[in-house]
Amino acid sequence: MADYTIGMDLGGTNLRAAAIDKEGRMLDKISGATNFAEGREAVLSDIVAAITNLGEKHGAAGLAGIGVGVPGFIRMKEGLITSSNNLPFLENFPIRDEITRRLGTKFILENDANAAALGEKWMGAGRGVDDLVLLTLGTGIGGGIISGGRVLRGFVGMAGELGHITVVPNGNPCGCGNQGCVEKHASATAVTAMARLMQLGHDVGSKELAEIARGRDERGEKARTIWRIMGESLGVALAMLINTFNFPLYLLSGGMLPAWEFFEPHMIRVAKERSFTFRATATETKIAQATLGNEAGLYGAAYLPWIEK
Numbered sequence: 001m002a003d004y005t006i007g008m009d010l011g012g013t014n015l016r017a018a019a020i021d022k023e024g025r026m027l028d029k030i031s032g033a034t035n036f037a038e039g040r041e042a043v044l045s046d047i048v049a050a051i052t053n054l055g056e057k058h059g060a061a062g063l064a065g066i067g068v069g070v071p072g073f074i075r076m077k078e079g080l081i082t083s084s085n086n087l088p089f090l091e092n093f094p095i096r097d098e099i100t101r102r103l104g105t106k107f108i109l110e111n112d113a114n115a116a117a118l119g120e121k122w123m124g125a126g127r128g129v130d131d132l133v134l135l136t137l138g139t140g141i142g143g144g145i146i147s148g149g150r151v152l153r154g155f156v157g158m159a160g161e162l163g164h165i166t167v168v169p170n171g172n173p174c175g176c177g178n179q180g181c182v183e184k185h186a187s188a189t190a191v192t193a194m195a196r197l198m199q200l201g202h203d204v205g206s207k208e209l210a211e212i213a214r215g216r217d218e219r220g221e222k223a224r225t226i227w228r229i230m231g232e233s234l235g236v237a238l239a240m241l242i243n244t245f246n247f248p249l250y251l252l253s254g255g256m257l258p259a260w261e262f263f264e265p266h267m268i269r270v271a272k273e274r275s276f277t278f279r280a281t282a283t284e285t286k287i288a289q290a291t292l293g294n295e296a297g298l299y300g301a302a303y304l305p306w307i308e309k
C-alpha cells in the first residue's frame with residue numbers, strides 16, 4: 001500500500017530529498033552537494049541515487065510517487081526545464097522522461113517556488129487555506145500561486161513568476177529584459193546593493209542590515225530607509241496580487257524575514273494605499289511569514305504525487 005512519497009529540491013548547489021508520509025511527517029531527509037560542474041550525467045546520477053537510497057530504506061512498495069522542485073521555467077507537458085540560471089545543462093533536456101526511464105517510477109517536475117508554495121499550503125503557514133500566494137525573498141524573488149488547493153501553472157507551467165512584476169516603471173534593469181522588476185528592488189541582492197550605495201558596506205547581508213537598522217545612529221537611519229524602500233516595493237507588488245486574486249493569504253519567506261519589523265509596516269501601508277480590495281477586506285486578508293523555511297520545497301514536492309494524477 002502506498003504510504004509515502006519522496007520530495008526533492010534541486011537547488012543551485014545542492015540536492016535535498018525527503019521521504020514524507022501521507023500525513024506530512026518527514027520520515028527521512030538526505031542532502032548533499034551535487035557536482036554541477038561535472039555536468040548533466042553527474043547530476044542525473046545524483047538524483048537517481050538519492051531517490052534509490054530513500055526508496056530502499058523505506059520500501060519501494062510503499063512509494064506513491066516522486067516530486068522534484070527545480071529552479072527555472074518548466075514546460076509541464078513535455079517535462080522540461082526550458083531556462084534555468086542554476087542548471088544550464090539541464091535546459092531543454094527531457095529530464096522527466098529520462099529519470100522515469102532510469103527509476104521505473106513516474107515523477108512530477110515543478111518549479112521550486114511553486115513547490116514551496118504548495119508545501120506551505122500542506123504543512124506550513126497555509127494549512128487549511130486553499131488559495132494563497134507565496135513570495136520567496138532571496139537573491140531573486142520567486143513566486144508560487146495556489147488556487148483551489150492546486151498549483152496555478154498557466155498553460156505551459158510558467159505562471160507565478162512574480163519576481164518580475166514591475167513595481168517601478170523606469171526602475172533597475174533586470175536580466176529578464178524588463179526594468180523595475182520587484183526582485184530588482186526588494187530581493188536580498190537589491191538590499192545589499194542599496195546598502196552599498198548608502199555606504200553601509202560592500203557586502204552587507206539582509207541579517208546584518210536588520211541589525212544595523214536597530215541602531216539609533218546615522219547608519220541605523222540609512223538602514224531603515226533601505227527597509228522602507230524594500231517594503232514599499234513589496235507593497236506595490238502585493239497590491240497588484242491582492243487586486244488580481246482576492247486571496248485570503250499572502251506569504252513571504254526567505255532570509256529577509258529577520259527584518260520583518262522594519263519593512264512590514266511600509267509594505268502594508270503601500271499595499272493598502274494601492275489596493276481597494278485590500279482595504280475592503282483588511283481584517284480577512286493576511287500578509288504573513290511562511291513557516292517552513294527551506295523545507296517548504298521538500299514538503300510541496302512530496303505533496304504533488306498525492307494531488308496530481
Ligand SMILES: [Zn+2]
Nearest residue numbers: 164174176181
Ligand atoms: Zn525581471
